[in-house]
Amino acid sequence: MSQTPRIAFLASPTPEAQEALADLVREHGAHEPDQADVLCALGGDGFMLQTLHRHGGLGKPVYGMKLGTVGFLMNQFRPEGLLERIAAAEPAKLRPLEMLAQAESGASTASLAYNEVSLLRQTRQAAHIRIDLNGQTRVDELICDGVMVATPAGSTAYNFSAHGPILPLGSNTIALTPIAPFRPRRWRGAILKADTEVRFRVLDPYKRPVSVTADSHEIRDVVEVTIRESRDRMVTLLFDPEHNLEERILSEQFVV
Structure with missing residues (x-):
């Protein structure tokens, strides 16, 4: 990934996600998924799965921010400091x-x-x-x-x-x-x-x-x-270190 990554922003059709999309594109610019270094998905878990199905074959890491009902596969939505968050994110590799x-x-x-x-x-x-x-x-x-x-x-x-x-x-x-x-x-x-x-x-x-x-x-x-x-397909999700996917899965086993 380049020092200043090219980000492809993808958003669910909800008003909140579309508003965030417009703001982030104004700040960071717009890139097509196949030309980007990282994909940023804005929505819920359903939209994250859509993103993986549509663009997983590109092999680009995906950083999600929650703007939907369920966000187990997403990070919290905070538009400020996005480049720093992506740089510090921890990868989780998934095989479908x-x-x-x-x-x-x-x-x-x-x-x-x-x-x-x-x-x-x-x-x-x-x-x-x-x-x-x-x-x-x-x-x-x-x-x-x-x-x-x-x-x-x-x-x-x-x-x-x-x-x-x-x-x-x-x-x-x-x-x-x-x-x-x-x-x-x-x-x-x-x-x-x-x-x-x-x-x-x-x-x-x-x-x-x-x-x-x-x-x-x-x-x-x-x-x-x-x-x-799958032996051929693998995707990489990016998570904020304080709340990575491995920790979320572990924590779910102690919810009473």
Whole structure:
């Protein structure tokens, strides 16, 4: 990164984020993402995920400032001293999950997920799902509302709400978490090595249809979903030292 970094400011459509965007561009100038040294995302966690999906392939670090409802992946919004904050920021490197979903129609869809990939029943009928890990069947039939695989960064979000574990950043693990499981009644999921290939096979998909969502990308009527950590894609988020992502994830485990 150059001594005075070129910043690409990106903002959610909310009035607060758009006002901040205009002020910051007036002060620091405007650069396109592919010409910038660092991306600055203004919004909430949803907008941060959009930014990573749209521009993660550029390999540019992303510094987020919270101007939205949820800001776990963001720093506090303070427009003053931005260059100094970016220079002092600590990096957090994240690898997304790669998902390949096959629908009843035979179409295959690939997508990335920085938080989680979740399968959910589409009707009142409970989903029946088989779970294979690295080609070996571990759960013959999970009867549930759904099931998900979450990254450490995403483990404090939907995964934690479904009573899944919080995973330390850099632990090289992923969480496999059922959503409202009925059978096996006592199974509460597993913590897996990050390089584990997880395959879900939907049993009786016509009577019990299932959809899959990778972050916010949904595919309906799936029959098989394969998930693995990406070997090629990695993104870098920048955080203020006093409140970095690793500390946030640790602190979440002591909230009562």
